[in-house]
Amino acid sequence: NISVTSADTIDNVISKINSSDLGVSAFKDKIFNGTEYVETIAFSSKATGAGGSIQAADTATADFMSGQLGFSLDADNKLTAYKEGTNAKVTINGFEMEKLSNNFTVNGVTYSLKNTTTATGPVTTSVATDVDGIYNKIKEFVDKYNTLVDSLNEKLQETKYRDYTPLTSDQKEAMSDKEVELWEEKAKSGLLRNDSSISAGTNQLRTDFYSQVNSNGESYQLTQFGITTSSAYLKRGHLEIDEDKLKAKIAEDPQSVANLFTSGSSDSNYSDKGIMKRISETLRSTVKSIESKAGNSTMGTSDYLIGKNLNSISTEITDMQDRLNTIENRYYKKFSAMDSAIQKMNEQASYLSQLLVQ
Structure with missing residues (x-):
C-alpha cells in the first residue's frame, strides 16, 4: 500500500x-x-x-x-x-511454444530473447559440456578440502611437550619476549593431539567421500571418476586427482559427475546424498562437537565443557581461599591469645620477683 x-x-x-x-x-x-x-x-x-x-x-x-x-x-x-x-512466441527444434517472459529455460538451457527472427533471421544454438570449467571447479574444491584435512591431520599428530607448562607472571618477567614466545609455542603444541571431536570428524569425512552414492537407480564411487586417496600414511584422507580420467568422465557423462557430488537433499537417506551434502553435514556436526567442548564467542562459560570446568576450578579456588582465610584468622586469634597469656605471665613473674626482693 x-x-x-x-x-x-x-x-x-x-x-x-x-x-x-x-x-x-x-x-x-x-x-x-x-x-x-x-x-x-x-x-x-x-x-x-x-x-x-x-x-x-x-x-x-x-x-x-x-x-x-x-x-x-x-x-x-x-x-x-x-x-x-503479448506472449513471446518461439520455435525450438520445430516445436512452437509461447512464453510469458523473454527469459525461460528449456531442457536445462536458459534462453534470453533479445529480438525477433524477422529482424535477425533464424538463430542456431549449440550446447556442449564445459569440461575444463567443471574440472577446474572440482579441482578447486579438492584442493581446499586437502588444505583442511592436512591441517587437521597435522593438529592430530602434533608433538606434545609435557615439560613446557604454562608460564607464571613471575616467570615471564624473568624472560625476554622472544623466550616467552618460543616457550609458549612449545607449551601450546599438541593441545589437539588425538582430539576426539577432530578425529571423529576427519574419519567421517573420509567415509563421506568413499561411501557409495545412489542416484536415479545408479551407484557411483569416487574412484570411478579418477579421484583417489593418497598412499602416504601421514596424509590420511588427502585426495589426488587423475586429470585425464576425470576429464574423460565429465565429457562422457557430466550428469553422473553432478549426481556424485550434489544428488539428494537434507532429508534423503545417507546413501542417496551426494558428497557435497554429506561433508556439509559432517562439518556442521564437527563444529557443534568442538563448540560443546570449547564454546564460541556467543556462548557463556556455563554452556560448554571447558567453560564449566573453568567455573568449577574457579569455585574451588574461591572455596580454598575462604578455608585458608578461616584457618589464618583462627591462628591469628590463637597467637593473639598466646601473646596475651605471655604478657600476663611476664607481669606475674615481675610481681613475684619484687616480692622476693622485699
Missing part, C-alpha cells in the same frame, strides 16, 4: 507508485490526441505476457484512480482503456 494526501503532487504520487511493490509502474507525459497535447498518466504492469490487467484493490483506490487521476474503470474496478501485452 501507499499513502496519498492532499499535499501530494502528481509527481509525488507517481514516485510513490514506482518505489512500491504494487506490481505496476507509472509515468507522466504529454500525448497528442489529434488536436492538442494532453498531459497523461499511464500505468504499466510489471507482469509479462498476455492476460495481465491493472485493477483497483478496493473502493477507496478505485475512487482515487477515477476521481483524482481520471482513469476509466469497469464494474470490477479494472482499467477499461489498456493495451494488453
